[in-house]
Amino acid sequence: MKVVEKLLKEEDFIHFVDIVVGAYPGRMGSLQPTKEQLKALFMHNQNNDAAIHYYGLWEDNKLIGGMRLHDFEMNLFSKMIPIGGVGLVAVDLLRKKEKVAKELIDHFFKVFLEENVHFVALYPFRPDFYKKMGFGYGPKMHQYSVEPSSFPKGATKKHLTFLTA
16 A cells, blocks of 8 residues: 655655656766765754645555655745745655656645645656656746856946846
């Protein structure tokens, strides 16, 4: 029998870190934190940030997957409303293709529906998977980042100004 519950014990986080490292090889950043550092970070996040929650999926008392849920707020027509977020969905490498991630995402929906939160969001790094779950691509978004060195050197700076909203 499978059950999804919040990660509470240090041992749960140790197993979750093993799953995350196996699920995201080489994606943990250039500094490559140790498993102990990741465990400490995850536990610190959950214990000190009321908006972050870690959940695991157990089968026969063995953790086979997990995820991190976020409580956000979003401005909708000039009114702030609650919104749920999910990240770090990870499945044990030996349990891939067994619908573990689908069960986790289904639980993600359930958690926020029970809290009467009707908007959810995620960053779909696997769009094909999340499209099947009902998520769409949304409108095209352009983000520009300009380095100060990109501006041509001029005789004066009087033509430069900071922009505001």
